[in-house]
Amino acid sequence: MTVRDTWNPAQYERFREEREQPFHDLVALITRRPARRVIDLGCGTGLLTAELHRELQAAETLGIDSSDAMLERARSLEGDGLRFARADISDWQPAALVDVVFSNAALQWVGDHRAVFARLTQMLAPGGELAVQVPANFDHVSHTLAADIAREEPFATAMQGYTRTFSVLPPEEYATLLYRLGFVAQTVRLQVYGHVLESPDAVVEWVRGTLLTDYESRMPRPLYEEFVARYRERLNAALGNQRPYFYPFKRILLWGRRPD
Ligand SMILES: C[S@@+](CC[C@H](N)C(=O)[O-])C[C@H]1O[C@@H](n2cnc3c(N)ncnc32)[C@H](O)[C@@H]1O
16 A cells, blocks of 8 residues: 655644744753754754753753655755754764753654654753653544544545554553663653634644544545545534533653663
C-alpha cells in the first residue's frame, strides 16, 4: 500500500492556540537554560521549535520531521543556530550528544516506546533532559470512531484492514521507564486540556489535521472524502447538537534529567 505525505500545515494550525498550551507547559518543565544543543523530534512547521530555541537560549537547535510539507514552512525560520532536517524519528541519531531531547505531540506516531525512550536516553549528555508530550485521548469517541469506520467497507478493503494503533503507554509506565533508564529526577503527569469549540463539527476539523491524516495517506482522495463524510455524520450523532462543544483532551507530559 502506498502511503502519501498528507500532513497539511494550514489544517494543522487551525487550532494553533489550543495546541500551544501543552507545548508551553512542557517547556516550563525544562530546567536547563541556557542549553547548548537541543533537538526537537517531529518539529512540524517549526514555529514552536523556534520558540523552544529562544526559551532555552540554545546555541544550536535542530528540528527533525519526516514531512516535507511541514518542513517547507520550518525552513524559512532557519538561522541563528536554528536548523531543520528531514529524518525519521525511528532511526535518526544526532551527530553529538545533546542537552535537551524535546518532542511535542509527535512520538505517538512512532512504535515501541520502551525501545524509543531507551534510544532517546542515549542521545543525552550527562545532566541532559528529556521532555515529551503525547496525546492520550485514544479512548475518546473522536478517536475510536475513526478506527470503527476504518474497519467498515469500502475502507477496510482499500486499506487492507489497516487501523491506526497507538504506542502511548499509561503515565505510570513512563515513570517506571524513566526510573529504569537511570533518570535521577522526573515529572510525569496526565493533564486534561479542555477546548471550547464551536460545535462537534470543529472536532472533525481538528482530527483532520492530525489523526485522520494517517487514513488519508492510505486512500485515494474521493474515498477519503467519503470516509470523512461518514465520520462527520457519526460523530455528530454521538456528540449531539452541543454548541459550544467542550472537547476534553487528555495528554501526558513527561520530563526527566540524567545524572551529571
Ligand atoms: C501533531 S504534529 C506536531 C508538530 C509540532 N511538534 C507541534 O507541536 O506543533 C506531528 C509531527 O510529527 C511528524 N512525524 C510523525 N511521524 C514522524 C516520524 N516517524 N519521524 C519524524 N517526524 C514524524 C509529522 O510529520 C508532524 O509534523
